[in-house]
Amino acid sequence: MPKNRLKGTYCLIIQLKSQQNIKIGRLGEIDFKRGYYVYVGSALNSLKSRLERHLKDDKKLFWHVDYLLNNPDANVEDVVFAVSDEKWECSLAAHISKEGSEIHAFGCSDCKCPSHLFYFQDLEGSKRICLESFEKLGLKPLDLSDLERL
Template sequence: MKGTYCLIIENKKECDLTVGKKGNFHFEKGFYVYVGSALNSLPGRIKRHLSSSKKLFWHVDYLLAAPHTRVIEVVFASNPHKVECAISSNISLKSKEIPGFGSSDCRCKSHLFYFKDSTESIKICKDSFLKNKLVPQDLSQLSLK
């Protein structure tokens, strides 16, 4: 299954983190939305992000490895096309971008966005999927076996 996903990540503590070769990033306490895609195995990619034992590879892996962060929700849609940049563009209109995060392979300013409120972040993700004619789903609708 191919698709696009948003990880809604709670950061319980203001901090600075080194993110691979990108260097240091400052993260405020609050909620972050990371937008990604999986053009091979969407369930496998999401399962990897939810795992606590993995090699740090993607920018978001460094954020998820911090002891004070956790994924609180996943919004995704199965689709054969890469639409993560369109989703990111929509989300960026209503959030604070983290410049250069998660967007090394495209022209987007960012694929990570800050929100003070979790409910707002989830709603904006779902609205962005709908705006791109995708049906947003959550983890209850995905088998991660």
């Protein structure tokens, strides 16, 4: 498979620098605490392009996470991902939900999960659970430093 067509599952680790009430598409207004959020997603077409899109500041608001990332106090602190032809998004979200507080209905309009966004108070805890969750599923976690090699 050509490198630009790699498939995979990812976690965006997002810092929100202040408490915010943010309108998230059709979900409406959601109160977000100051802290860190893990968003679980997948790209079954082009993983690198999807991750690069999430990291851009200027983009059309399409997915729930776009609305969160559009807030000037929100930024992607890190990305953890794995290359795989299988869709691990829901399994990964289930693992992360054991430690994070879910933001109800966020990012899961195409599945039966309660959420694909989870709140954590600190960066270390959010990154640790991401890495552990990928490993529990038998996936090799990669991070932002690996993105250029894709």
